[in-house]
Amino acid sequence: MNAFAQLFEALDETTKTNTKVQLMLEYFRSAHDEDKMFAIAILTGNKPKRPFSTTLLREWAAEYAGIPLWLFEESYFVAGDLGETIALVVDRNVDMGNEEDQPLSAVFSLIIALQKMEAAEQQQAIYKEWSRLTGTSLFLFNKMLTGSLRVGVSKKLVIKALAQYLEQDEGAITHRMMGKWNPFSTQFNEMFSASEAAIAHHTPYPFYLAYPLDQSFDDLGHIQDWVLEKKLDGIRGQIIFRNNELFIWSRGEDLLTDKFPEFNILQQYLPNGTVIDGEIIPWKDGQPLPFSVMQTRIGRKNVTPKFLKEAPLVMVCYDLLEFEGKDMRTEPLSVRRAQLIELLANPALQDVLLLSEEMVFPTWEDAKAFKNTARHYNSEGLMLKKRNSIYETGRKRGGWWKWKTDPLSIDAVMIYAQSGHGRRANLFTDYTFAVWDGDVLVPFAKAYSGLTDKEIDQLDRWIKQHTIEKFGPVRSVQAVQVFEIGFEGINKSTRHKLGVALRFPRILRWRQDKTAQDANTKADLLEMLVLYGS
Amino acid sequence: MLITVSENGWYCAQADVYIDPWKPVPRALITHGHSDHARPGHQYYLCHVDTKPVLKARLGPEIVCETVQYNESKYINGVQFSFHPAGHVLGSAQIRIEYKGEIWVITGDYKLLPDGFTPLFEPVKCHHFITESTFALPIYKFKAPTLIFDELVQWWQHNQSQNLNTVVLCYSLGKAQAILHHLRDHPNNIYLHGAVANLNDAFSENGYHFVGERISSDTNKESMKGALILAPPSAFGTPWMRKFGDYEVAMCSGWMQLRGQRRRLGVEKGFVYSDHCDFSSLNEAVQLSQAENVYVTHGYETQYVQWLREQYHLNAQVMKTQHDNAEQEDE
Numbered sequence: 001m002n003a004f005a006q007l008f009e010a011l012d013e014t015t016k017t018n019t020k021v022q023l024m025l026e027y028f029r030s031a032h033d034e035d036k037m038f039a040i041a042i043l044t045g046n047k048p049k050r051p052f053s054t055t056l057l058r059e060w061a062a063e064y065a066g067i068p069l070w071l072f073e074e075s076y077f078v079a080g081d082l083g084e085t086i087a088l089v090v091d092r093n094v095d096m097g098n099e100e101d102q103p104l105s106a107v108f109s110l111i112i113a114l115q116k117m118e119a120a121e122q123q124q125a126i127y128k129e130w131s132r133l134t135g136t137s138l139f140l141f142n143k144m145l146t147g148s149l150r151v152g153v154s155k156k157l158v159i160k161a162l163a164q165y166l167e168q169d170e171g172a173i174t175h176r177m178m179g180k181w182n183p184f185s186t187q188f189n190e191m192f193s194a195s196e197a198a199i200a201h202h203t204p205y206p207f208y209l210a211y212p213l214d215q216s217f218d219d220l221g222h223i224q225d226w227v228l229e230k231k232l233d234g235i236r237g238q239i240i241f242r243n244n245e246l247f248i249w250s251r252g253e254d255l256l257t258d259k260f261p262e263f264n265i266l267q268q269y270l271p272n273g274t275v276i277d278g279e280i281i282p283w284k285d286g287q288p289l290p291f292s293v294m295q296t297r298i299g300r301k302n303v304t305p306k307f308l309k310e311a312p313l314v315m316v317c318y319d320l321l322e323f324e325g326k327d328m329r330t331e332p333l334s335v336r337r338a339q340l341i342e343l344l345a346n347p348a349l350q351d352v353l354l355l356s357e358e359m360v361f362p363t364w365e366d367a368k369a370f371k372n373t374a375r376h377y378n379s380e381g382l383m384l385k386k387r388n389s390i391y392e393t394g395r396k397r398g399g400w401w402k403w404k405t406d407p408l409s410i411d412a413v414m415i416y417a418q419s420g421h422g423r424r425a426n427l428f429t430d431y432t433f434a435v436w437d438g439d440v441l442v443p444f445a446k447a448y449s450g451l452t453d454k455e456i457d458q459l460d461r462w463i464k465q466h467t468i469e470k471f472g473p474v475r476s477v478q479a480v481q482v483f484e485i486g487f488e489g490i491n492k493s494t495r496h497k498l499g500v501a502l503r504f505p506r507i508l509r510w511r512q513d514k515t516a517q518d519a520n521t522k523a524d525l526l527e528m529l530v531l532y533g534s
Numbered sequence: 535m536l537i538t539v540s541e542n543g544w545y546c547a548q549a550d551v552y553i554d555p556w557k558p559v560p561r562a563l564i565t566h567g568h569s570d571h572a573r574p575g576h577q578y579y580l581c582h583v584d585t586k587p588v589l590k591a592r593l594g595p596e597i598v599c600e601t602v603q604y605n606e607s608k609y610i611n612g613v614q615f616s617f618h619p620a621g622h623v624l625g626s627a628q629i630r631i632e633y634k635g636e637i638w639v640i641t642g643d644y645k646l647l648p649d650g651f652t653p654l655f656e657p658v659k660c661h662h663f664i665t666e667s668t669f670a671l672p673i674y675k676f677k678a679p680t681l682i683f684d685e686l687v688q689w690w691q692h693n694q695s696q697n698l699n700t701v702v703l704c705y706s707l708g709k710a711q712a713i714l715h716h717l718r719d720h721p722n723n724i725y726l727h728g729a730v731a732n733l734n735d736a737f738s739e740n741g742y743h744f745v746g747e748r749i750s751s752d753t754n755k756e757s758m759k760g761a762l763i764l765a766p767p768s769a770f771g772t773p774w775m776r777k778f779g780d781y782e783v784a785m786c787s788g789w790m791q792l793r794g795q796r797r798r799l800g801v802e803k804g805f806v807y808s809d810h811c812d813f814s815s816l817n818e819a820v821q822l823s824q825a826e827n828v829y830v831t832h833g834y835e836t837q838y839v840q841w842l843r844e845q846y847h848l849n850a851q852v853m854k855t856q857h858d859n860a861e862q863e864d865e
C-alpha cells in the first residue's frame with residue numbers, strides 16, 4: 001500500500017497530464033501484478049461498496065480521538081471531507097512512518113469483510129487499522145471506508161499509461177477495461193492478454209462520443225456526405241447478445257439488463273453475436289416521452305406492470321458494432337447502417353428496437369433551421385455523422401459532431417451560498433438562484449459550475465462581506481448579484497416552490513451589468529414551461 | 535481585572551502600558567516582531583533583545599526601543615513584567631505580568647514543538663492565561679519541524695535531479711531563519727528574497743548568521759540550476775517569480791494540513807510546518823500554565839472555549855483582539 005500511497009501523493013501534487021502518465025507508468029513497472037489490478041481498480045473508480053453508515057464511523061472516530069462528537073463535526077465542517085477529517089483526528093503516528101506494508105488486496109479484502117461483520121467487530125477491526133497507519137495510507141484507508149476515494153486522473157490517462165506499459169494500442173486497452181470487473185477474480189495477465197478470445201463475452205465496446213460542433217458547417221463539406229439524426233434525450237446504451245445471453249450497458253458502464261425487462265424479448269429474436277449502439281428512451285404513440293419520465297424509471301427498484309405500460313422503453317438504434325460475431329467498427333458508417341436497417345427489418349424486433357431516422361435536408365442552412373427549433377420535435381438538436389466514418393473509441397473529433405440547440409436561459413438573483421467540498425472547502429461555490437414573484441424573490445434552481453476560478457474567488461469575498469444570516473453551512477446573502485442561468489429543459493414539478501424543475505441548470509454568465517431588479521420573473525419561467533415544458 | 539482589552543489592544547491600567555496594541559499608544563510591550571503584533575506609531579517600545587533588530591528594520595531606526603533578556607524582570611508602577619521564550623520566532627516572548635499576587639500570561643503567538651533553532655517555549659504558571667487558537671481543532675496535528683525540514687531537503691534534492699529550481703514560501707520572520715539554520719550543512723545554491731535577506735541582515739547585529747545569498751537586481755536568475763529560493767508567501771504569483779526558469783513551489787504553513795488548501799493555492803507541495811501550536815500543543819500549554827482562567831483569541835475561539843470548559847472544566851472565555859489568524863503577509 002505504501003507504494004500506491006506514494007503514487008497517490010505524487011499524482012495529487014501535479015496538474016501536468018504527462019507527468020501523471022509518467023508516474024503511473026513507473027508504478028506499473030515496479031508494482032506486483034496482484035497490486036496492479038487493485039491499483040487500476042482504484043484509479044478508475046472501481047471500488048468496493050461502503051461497508052456501513054458514516055454516522056457510526058463519525059462516532060467511532062470521535063471516540064478513538066478522545067473528542068466529543070460536536071468537535072468532530074466542527075472539524076469536518078472546516079476540512080470539508082469526511083475521510084480526510086477522520087484520517088487527521090485519528091492519526092497517532094504523525095512522527096513515525098507506517099510500520100509495515102501490506103498489499104492493496106488486503107485493504108480491499110478488509111473493506112469487503114467489514115460489510116459482513118457485526119458493529120462491535122467492525123469497530124475493533126477499524127481501530128486496529130487506525131492505530132497502525134499514518135499519513136497518506138491512513139487517508140486512503142478512510143476514503144475507502146467512506147466510499148469516496150477518487151484519484152486525480154481520468155480513465156483515459158490510466159489507459160494511456162497502461163498502453164505504454166504493455167506496448168499495446170489504447171483502443172484495445174479501453175475495450176478490455178469496459179464494464180465492471182472484479183479485481184479479486186481478474187488476473188492482470190488475463191485481462192490484458194493480447195488475444196481477442198480472452199475478452200469476456202459480456203464486455204461492451206468503448207462508446208464513440210461526439211464533440212460539440214465548434215466550426216462553421218462550410219468546413220464540413222457536402223451535406224450529402226453526412227448522416228443527420230435527431231439528438232434524443234435518453235440514455236446512451238449498448239445492447240449485446242452473445243452466447244445466448246443479453247446484456248444492456250449504459251454509457252456510464254452500468255449493467256442495466258435487469259432494470260429494462262422490455263428488452264428480454266430480444267433473446268428470442270436477435271442473432272448471436274450482435275451489438276447495437278443507440279438511445280434508450282421511453283416511447284409512446286410514436287413519440288419520445290420527456291426525460292423526467294426516464295429519471296423516475298431509473299430511480300425505481302422494482303418496475304411495476306403499470307409503469308411498463310405507462311412508460312415503455314425502446315432503443316432508438318443508430319449503429320451496429322458487431323454482427324454475426326464480427327467486429328464491425330472499422331467498416332464505414334454507410335455499411336454498418338445498411339446492415340442495421342436489414343437487421344431491424346424483422347417485425348418481431350420492432351416493438352423495442354426502432355431505427356434512428358435519417359433526417360434529410362437539402363442544405364446546411366435547412367439543417368440549422370431545424371436544429372434551432374429541435375425542441376419542438378422532442379429533440380436536443382442534431383447528430384452529424386460522416387457516411388464513411390469508422391466507429392472510434394472515446395471522444396474524437398472529425399467523424400461525428402453533436403449540434404445542439406442553444407440552452408434556454410433566464411436571469412436570476414443569487415440569494416443563498418454554500419461552501420464547497422474538498423478543493424473548494426472554505427470557499428462558497430454552490431449557489432441558489434431566485435426569480436421575482438411580485439416583490440418577493442422565490443428560489444427555483446441551484447447551480448455549481450460555470451464560473452472561472454477567479455470569478456469564484458471574487459464572488460466568495462463578496463459573499464463573506466454581504467451575508468445576512470448563517471444557517472449551518474448556508475448563508476443568505478443580499479439580493480444583488482445577477483446571473484444568467486442556462487438549462488436544457490423545463491418540467492412541471494410539485495417538489496419545487498415555483499412548480500417547475502430545470503434540467504442541467506448552470507451558470508452561463510455573471511451579469512455584473514445588471515441589477516437585481518432586472519432579473520426575470522415567475523411569469524417568465526411559466527411561459528417557458530408552456531412553450532417547452534412537459 | 536489587571537488586563538483588559540481596550541480599543542487600542544491589551545491594556546494594563548495599573549502600569550498604564552499596552553501589550554501588542556493595534557493603535558498608536560504611548561507605551562507598548564511587544565511579544566514578537568510579526569506585523570500584526572508589532573505596529574508602527576508607538577512612542578515607546580519594550581521587547582526582547584532579539585526582537586529589537588526586527589522592529590528597527592521594519593518600523594524605522596528612529597523608534598524608541600528598550601530591551602530585556604528572557605526571565606529579566608521590569609517594574610512599572612509596582613507591576614512586575616517579565617519576558618519568557620514563546621518558541622514562535624527568534625525573539626518571541628510570552629509576557630508575564632504580576633501585581634499583588636495575581637499573575638497573567640499573554641502568550642502572543644507561540645509553539646511548543648522544537649524547530650532546532652528558536653529558543654524553546656518555557657511554561658509559565660499563572661492564574662490568567664491568554665492564548666490564540668489559530669489551529670485549535672483536532673484535525674491540526676503537526677509533525678516535528680525538524681522531520682519536515684528533512685523532507686524539504688529531500689524534495690529539493692529530487693527537484694535538483696530533475697533540473698528544477700525549488701521555491702519555498704514561508705514567513706520571512708521566524709520560519710525562514712529556522713529553515714536556514716537547518717540548512718547550514720547545505721550552504722550552497724541557496725537564494726533569498728529581499729524580505730528574508732533584510733531580516734537576516736538585521737539579526738546579524740545580534741550575532742546571528744544564516745546561509746543564503748540575497749537576490750538583487752544584479753542576480754542572474756536565468757542561470758540558476760537546482761537552486762533553493764526562499765521567499766515570503768506574498769511573492770507567489772508576482773512578476774518576481776517569473777525569471778527562475780523551471781521550478782516547483784512549496785508552501786510551508788499549518789494550513790497545508792488540509793489537501794484542499796494546498797490545491798487551492800496552486801503549489802506543488804505543501805509542508806505542514808507552522809510556527810503556531812497544533813491542537814494537542816495548545817492543550818498541553820494550557821495545562822502547563824495551571825491557570826483557572828483562559829482567554830482565547832484569534833482562530834477557532836468559540837470551539838476551543840467550549841472544549842476547554844467541557845474537557846478541563848476551566849473558566850474559559852472568548853477574548854476579541856485584532857490580531858490575525860490568517861496567513862499574514864508580513865511585508
Ligand SMILES: [Zn+2]
Pocket residue numbers: 566568571622643
Ligand atoms: Zn506571530
